[in-house]
Amino acid sequence: MKKYLALLFIGIILVLSACIGEEKKENTVSTTEPVHVELTVPAKAPLNEAVEMTATVTQSGEAVGDADEVKYEIWKDGVKEDSEMIEAESEGKGxxxxxxxxxxxxxxxxxxxxxxxxxxxxPKAPIAIGDAAVPAETKNNKKIEHHHEN
Incomplete structure (x- = not known):
C-alpha cells in the first residue's frame, strides 16, 4: 500500500511540474512580441482645466493589464531638466x-x-496649453515610440 501511495504521489508531482513548465513556455513565447503603446493626448487644451491623457498598452493585439510601471513625464518646451513624473492609474483593459x-x-x-x-x-506627444502654438507634427498626429528590452 505504501508503494502504491508513493508512486501515486510521484505521478502527481510529475504531472504538475509538466503543467508548470508548459505555462512558463507559453509566457516566454509571448514576451518576444513588442509591447505597443497608443498615447492619447489632446493637441490643445485650456489653461487651468484638468486634461486627461491615456496610454493603451497592447501586445500581439491583446490588452496588457499587468504593466510593471506606467509613468508620464511632462515638461515645458525647452526645459526637459525640469520635467515632472506622474504615476499612472490603471483603468483596466490595458x-x-x-x-x-x-x-x-x-x-x-x-x-x-x-x-x-x-x-x-x-511614446511622446506635444500638447499646447492656452494660446500656445500647436506644432506641425501634432497636426499630422505623429507620435514617436521607442522600444527597449529590459
Whole structure:
C-alpha cells in the first residue's frame, strides 16, 4: 500500500511540474512580441482645466493589464531638466491614465514610460496649453515610440 501511495504521489508531482513548465513556455513565447503603446493626448487644451491623457498598452493585439510601471513625464518646451513624473492609474483593459492641470500657457511635451513583460517603450506627444502654438507634427498626429528590452 505504501508503494502504491508513493508512486501515486510521484505521478502527481510529475504531472504538475509538466503543467508548470508548459505555462512558463507559453509566457516566454509571448514576451518576444513588442509591447505597443497608443498615447492619447489632446493637441490643445485650456489653461487651468484638468486634461486627461491615456496610454493603451497592447501586445500581439491583446490588452496588457499587468504593466510593471506606467509613468508620464511632462515638461515645458525647452526645459526637459525640469520635467515632472506622474504615476499612472490603471483603468483596466490595458488603459493607464492621468489627469493634469496646466497653470502656465506654453507648449509641453508628454512622454509615457511603460515597462511591461520585460520590455520598455516611451511614446511622446506635444500638447499646447492656452494660446500656445500647436506644432506641425501634432497636426499630422505623429507620435514617436521607442522600444527597449529590459
Amino acid at each position: 488603459v493607464y491614465s492621468i489627469k493634469k492641470t496646466f497653470s502656465e500657457e506654453a507648449l509641453y511635451h508628454v512622454q509615457v514610460h511603460v515597462t511591461a513583460r520585460g520590455l520598455h517603450t516611451m
